[in-house]
Amino acid sequence: MKKIQPLLILLMLCFVGACNEDSLDSLSGKYDMDRYVFDKVEQATTEKIGGGIKVFPMTLSDGTNTMTLTLGSSEWIMPAGVYTPAAAVSNKNQFSAVINGDIVVASGNLEITLLESTYYISGLLSDASGNRFKVDYKGVLSFEVGEDDPEASGYTISIVENQVVDENETVYPELTKYAITVSDPNGVAVFHVDAVNNAGMTLADLVGTYTTAGYPTEAWLADNGWVVYFPEWGVEMGGGTYFTDANNKKQYVTQGSIVITAAEDMNGNPLYSFSGENLVTLTAQNEPGTDGAFSIMFASEVNNGGTVLKDQTITSEVLGMDMKYSVYLPESWDGIKTFPVLYLLHGADGGNNDWITGGKIDVQVAAAVAAGTAPEMIVIMPNCTVDGKNLFYVNGYQGDAQYMTYFFDEFLPTVEALYKVKGDRENRAIGGLSMGGYGSLYYGGIHPEMFSYVYACSPAVMIDGTPNLFDIYGAAVTEGATLPGITLEIGTGDFLYETAGWFKGFMDSMSIDHEYITRDGAHDWAFWMACTPKIVAKLGTLFSEN
Known part of the structure; x- marks a missing residue:
């Protein structure tokens, strides 16, 4: 009863005229807000902004009022969910909005629901001054389903150029051995190939298929993997072509071919992928390997800056x-x-x-x-x-x-x-x-x-x-x-x-x-x-x- 009594007194005062709208506003803040019920939409072209993120620009209107809206998604359609405001959309489940050309939404969430082919967009939003707006839209939205550009995986490539020498120590000056090493995002080497090709080539020139061989002295060949293991000391030595398997164990490639391919990201930067199938391998302990295939996608060549x-x-x-x-x-x-x-x-x-x-x-x-x-x-x-x-x-x-x-x-x-x-x-x-x-x-x-x-x-x-x-x-x-x-x-x-x-x-x-x-x-x-x-x-x- 102690909590109820003050409320009863306040209601009685309001009933006899001691309380009006202004006094309620002074007690609890202004509850009036503008409401926009949009029934028309004009959609712009979907944009890719990198990192797999797409943004969907559109303008909602009711014939008098408009809301310019941009939403972010990792999919090619706008999924249902809760979207949070951002000054500029850079990630999924974000939105930016401007009402009637000058009211910038600063806070509040948009809730998006999809039932069959109908979208329901609703939200209680505020501008920087705290003015609030209720927005709703019900209708059909269409999206262009496109193809994502390759994205850099965080794997990096380094290349060292060496002479090509056969088992008799004869040098082949017209050729170069390109020692290509790929490291994971933590800097751990996960792949290496000594690819032989013509002198003076760039990584882009080296794209193609390399067959492993011992002491290779022709273009488009690569050093096969080799292992020396001393079990009495637990010492292992290896070289040539290798990759690491799912357990981070080295697999030295003794037979097979390595494929290098190239692609470009959305900004035109080159990315390189490395793969091999049906490879014959040895472990670091000079035992038959258990994994004859690998694939490393979209690695970037790095420079020393x-x-x-x-x-x-x-x-x-x-x-x-x-x-x-x-x-x-x-x-x-x-x-x-x-x-x-x-x-x-x-x-x-x-x-x-x-x-x-x-x-x-x-x-x-x-x-x-x-x-x-x-x-x-x-x-x-x-x-x-x-x-x-x-x-x-x-x-x-x-x-x-x-x-x-x-x-x-x-x-x-x-x-x-x-x-x-x-x-x-x-x-x-x-x-x-x-x-x-x-x-x-x-x-x-x-x-x-x-x-x-x-x-x-x-x-x-x-x-x-x-x-x-x-x-x-x-x-x-x-x-x-x-x-x-x-x-x-x-x-x-x-x-x-x-x-x-x-x-x-x-x-x-x-x-x-x-x-x-x-x-x-x-x-x-x-x-x-x-x-x-x-x-x-x-x-x-x-x-x-x-």
Whole structure:
């Protein structure tokens, strides 16, 4: 009764004239609204706006009033459902509307019902000032059913050109081996083919069918897949043409044909698809494959979005020779603006171009910058294999070469001044693979004041004749040094997997903060290529904070 009594008093006051429409308005707001019952429609041509979204423009009228209406859908007809307002329709179940040419709908939903061939559109809408409008339409709408344009799937393509050489090491200069790798949206390589064709061709020229063969030396052939497996060590090695199956396991193609086709998206950008059927395959364990078919649709070729300078040189007094290095400079590099820097170290028997040709680090950085997940950065890649000797980034390995001294006293100061590196710890990181994985951990351990992060891929952490990483990091902890962030990433089929696990256990025992990533993979570029987007993502967060 306590809740009812005030209402009874209010009603009695209104009954005797103490309450009028104005007083009700002042209590509860104005309830009057315009209502439009439309019975005519004029439809415009359906438009495709990308991402599989279509928009349906139309004008509803009652002979006096009009409502210009645009609706969004992922189908070629307008499905029933609830549609929410948007300033510009960009997705399904959105609408934009203008009544009588100047009343812009800002809020409220449209409910659309379809019974047989009749559409019912109704909604309680408001403009930006809070004025409300009730709209209704009943009638027939017609739609043109068209065909969707291909849409980029998020898979990306990279190409490296190599010489064509037969089993007798005869070179065929009129031909080129196009090493085509397709990666999924996470940067994991899911397909590779070494396609042989005429020199000087673009990806668009390479569209066609390639038959796998051993040591191919004719156009329209491709390297067949091969596998070497050492079960006693659990080590796997493979190359040539392969794809990954539904379980993300590599299937190396030993017989069959690979088909490359091309299409265009709605903006005319080229997209490429790769497929194969009735293929004979081997697994990474050198066993008969279980999947003889694959299909990858609408992948995009990527570019580096910057400048790659290969085989630059610096004259080293410490080493007594000219030393090579390579650099990736971001698109806005102008010789004045400064940038954060990532140093990437190659593996044994490798060189300063490896992270470009094998890891596509330039492409990954440019893609991350374009996506807004990383700031522009410089990537510098030194060389550490001299006259066939792997110097392991230390002093006195395989002779008396003082490589570590060269790196810190000559190389790093020179390139940082030349390429306008920011030069502080927070904007400097280092990474590497195998021998370079050791080098990155070594440099991060002996100079933690210089590097904010270390990303070591498949690191060789226990090598006779090199400084002991366990001792270095143990001493750093004892001395209270601020160590860089650390990530170790290694494949479960890598011959270094066990020793990497020992170092991870040591870091656990010393309470050294780190990230340890293991996944299927061997000691090869298929594994390391999938590391590069993670390196960039990690540094995207790190450098963006500075």
